[in-house]
Amino acid sequence: MAPNQHICGFYYTTPRVDANPWEDQCQRHYLPQLGLKSHTTILSRTSRTLLTQTFTNPDQTKAIKNVRYTFPLYDGVSVVGFTCRIGDRLIKGQVKEKEKAKSDFNQAVERGQVAGLLEQLPDAADVFTTTVGNIPPGATIVAEIAYLGELKHDAQVDGIRFTIPTAIAPRYGKYPGELLSKPASAQAHASSGMEIVIDAVSDDYSPIKQLRSPTHPISVSMGVTSTAPDAEPTMTKASATLSLGTAELDTDFIIQVVAKDTGNPTAILETHPRIPQQRALMTTLVPKFSLPSIRPEIVFICDRSGSMGSGSKIPTAVEALKLFLKSLPVGVKFNICSFGSRYTFLWPKSKSYSQDSLEEAIKHVQTFHSDYGGTEIFEPLKATFENRYKDMELEIMLLTDGDVWGHESIFAYLNEHIYVQKEPVRVFTLGVGLDASSALVEGIARAGNGFSQAVDDNEKMDRKIVRMLKGALSPHITDYSLEVKYADDKQGNSDDGFELVEKVTDGLRVNLNLRDTDAQHEAGVNNGKGETVHQLAARKAVSELEEGRGWLSEAVDATGAKLKEKMEGRWDELVEREAVRLGVKFQVGGKWCSFVALEQNPENQDAKPASRDWKYLDGGEPIPSAATGDPSLADYQQGVMLLRQEKAAAGPRFMMMASASAKPGGRGGAGMKGFRQRVTDKLGQQHQPAAAAAVSAVNPADVQLMSSEPIMEACADPLADDVVATVLAIAFLRLKVAEEEEAWELVVEKAEDWLNEGSGVGEEVVRAMKEKAEALVKGKE
Structure with missing residues (x-):
């Protein structure tokens, strides 16, 4: 693994005097991990996870001025809590606007207080990083991070899929730096090893049939959860446990929850426990409409970059392509694009599906190797748009491990052509390998009005392939409505279409109507108190704002003019301000909001740093990054510059x-x-x-x-x-x-x-x- 890549853990840096100009200029030194505990509660199609990790500074005489904790989280995950205990000192996180969070963090570190800063890497939504300052000699560090997720449907088992990732594509496995040795006193640490617990709770009308893992051996208890093992057993509860003797997880941990009637529409109405008159609604509507299929143009864009050479990614992609090709119906036109740092098409224009074209395509796919260089998705995607038949719908099937950074240009292009110009194009993505970048794979599918699936070396893929192909052959529906009915219509207002429902009564019904058809789905509503749905909704809204879409882009003034066009010069500021408002109000981190964790009740905030006589393993210098207050843009323009390395998995700003x-x-x-x-x-x-x-x-x-x-x-x-x-x-x-x-x-x-x-x-x-x-x-x- 290259030294500029990430794994989950704490590290500090020291300068490298032997680095080549194009390489990372610092050496990473990872603190040994003593133990890991993870507890997840799955409710319907949402999850809440509390991740607790224990590390130690192995040096008994030297402190560490700044350490960084990086960890991978799948796309769509919302970080909603962060605490860190260093020795007997506790710091607790609060979401603030990013620059304010940095300022508070830097001031606390200067005062000699223990402090932490948690933020999302600017160029990858599946990488979060925490910077913690002033680690005493020999100190034990216990980090707790709470995060939420909206779970995906797993077509292979017709259930719900939950993943605890250990990798960011293809950045997992060995440490990209020096792993410091554990001190002898840590060998018998009480928190040593690993324990992952998953509690699943389903709706009353949807009993759990199976709780399984295709990646790890687990212990399963049906009928109860780990938090209430002595409660009366019920078929709507189950619990799974993974216990390991070491604090090492060499591959993503996947849990599949199979329950009865998961395809039925459902809705959860949640009342916020602290914000008065604040409720949120989450609906799940699985499309089962009897609509005629279309015969579009389908282009398969397959990643053949160097990163696809690891493991069995290319053979997996080849098998997936063969399944796709053999499942195509007569009447479609299709083509295959291979890409890396360059791209090529099988044919200049898509051909009609026939026995001859199928055989030619199969022979072509069987020659695939990971020989196309780096991973550059934008140009082949753009070429596919430009080369399409203008009188047909275009369905793009992207197969990639997503080993690329800088997703914004791809999202911006899809937004412009699909949302603004209304071109009849959809993009579906298949993540290849356990370490596929979910931020890219799911982000492109979301921006492309499609959906994503993931396959690895040990999973069957036929059902997933068929599901994706069926999605591509379904008609493009643009005339539909989502109707929320209150017990008293007078209590509704024009703002209720937003993800966060401002005013809702106890009587509520949700209908999805497709005009010009007889299709109508009605979802029953479950009620309860909590913050999970609110925070998921806030994160969803913030993600759309970060990707250039969302409700704000459709907002109009009193005359009907779009605000985006009327206030073009200040639009970026308005988008950021709205994202910050939601992040701070509902305590959700993101691109423009960070968790800043300050020491709880320090004895004297104005006291001189207690650490002034310490010697530092890292020389007492901060880790340069967007998180720890590196030179400002003004410094940048004056020549004191921290430039990006385009392929750095640590992220250009890090x-x-x-x-x-x-x-x-x-x-x-x-x-x-x-x-x-x-x-x-x-x-x-x-x-x-x-x-x-x-x-x-x-x-x-x-x-x-x-x-x-x-x-x-x-x-x-x-x-x-x-x-x-x-x-x-x-x-x-x-x-x-x-x-x-x-x-x-x-x-x-x-x-x-x-x-x-x-x-x-x-x-x-x-x-x-x-x-x-x-x-x-x-x-x-």
Whole structure:
């Protein structure tokens, strides 16, 4: 596993003096985990999990100024609670606006208090990270995180699927850094090992028939739950337990709950325990309408990138494609697109399904290997849209492990074409492998008006494939309504269509109507108190806002004009403000909200730090990140820059470096003055040629390697090395940190002006050098 990837655990960082310029500049040191406990309650199609993990600082003489705790959570999960106990000191989390949370966290750390900050990585919804400050020598750390989830239907068993993930694609398994040894005193720790408990409770009319795991051996008790083992047994309750002697889970833990009549429509009406007159409604409507099938164009987009070479992903994808192809009905048109860092189509345009086209497609699929380079989904997706038949519906079947970051551009494209331009296109996704990125797989399906399924090496997939194909062949329904009926219609209002129902009486009925048909579904309502449905609804609304959709995008003013068009210049601010309002009100973390955990009742907040005499394992420097207050955008523009590494699984904003005060050293230049930052700094200096300034920012070995190319040998100009350095620097910025173009585009423009007008090298030679430089930078990935 690459050193820039994540697993679940606590770590601190120290500078690496031997890192290559394109590599992570810091070494991770993981604290040993002593124990793990997880308790989940599944109610209907929702889950609430309390995850408790115990770690230790193995050094008895040195403290740790900052540690980061990262953990994978599947798409759609809402973090709703965070507490951390360090020794005898307790910190408890509260959701605040992200910048306010950072400020409170930094102030607490400066005072020497124990503090924590929990936030979602900006570019991946399935990665959450916590930063905790001031860990004393030899301290035990107990972290508790509560999170909610809306569970998916598992077509293979016709039940509900719950997953506790240990991986973020393909980032699981071995530690991406040094795992510190446990101290001898920790070997007999009371919390050692692992225990996972799942309690399932179903509706009265839907008894549980089976509780099983396709991934792990479990102990199952039918009729009772772990919290009430002596209660009267009932068929609507069950409990499962997984116990291991070590605190290691090498693969995702999957539980399947099979109950009777799970396809019946249901609704849960929940009253908030603390907010007056606040209720929330969740409905589950399984479509079982007798509607005629369509004969659309179906394009299979299959991931053949290098990450698909791990395990049995390619064989699994090939088998899935064969099932898809053999199940297609006569009358559809279909095509196959393979993608990685490039993409190809089997045919220029989709062909009609026939025996000849099927045989040709099967032969093509059998040649698949993971030989297409990196994972770049946007371009093949865009090409599929542009290449479609305009007089037919298009159904896209995307098969991928989702090993890609920066999902926003994909979501924005789907929003524009499906929601704004109303193109008759749907996107279904099949996550391949246990470590498939759920944020991407489920996010694309959600944005594409389809749904997702997941398959791994040990699961049958035929029913899942058929379910996806049936979904693709179902008609595009755009004329429907969801009706909520109150006991007294006068109590309704125009705002009740939002996920959070503001005013509801005890008498409630939910109907789903499809116009021009006789189909109508009515759901009975279960009542109760709690926060689960409220927080799930809030998270759903916030997710849609983060992905560029949601109710706010359809809001209009008194004249009927869309606010999105009327207030275009401030739209991003309005969206963020609404997401923050929901996050803070219902205590749900997200892209713009973070949990900040401060020490409970510290004796003297203004006291001098008790830690001032400590020596630190991490040098006492903060872990640079969006979470721990790295340089602001103003610092960014002044040249003190933390640039992104596009393929860093730690997330572009979480590239691990030393603090801004660290000095460069070694090949890569550990610290804030590392290779990437020096490139931008020196290209941006005003009073010297950009190319000459860039020479020291590019490794001499790279210049020699590139200069040895024939095209370089033909360039006898004495400034050739300067030109090479500049061309390499520009190629690095464009290929590795493209998402930060706003920060470097002007200095690159200046450098290119020098290349074209002041370097003395001909235009054709410069163009050839740029091609060589791009090839060299790509080869360093």
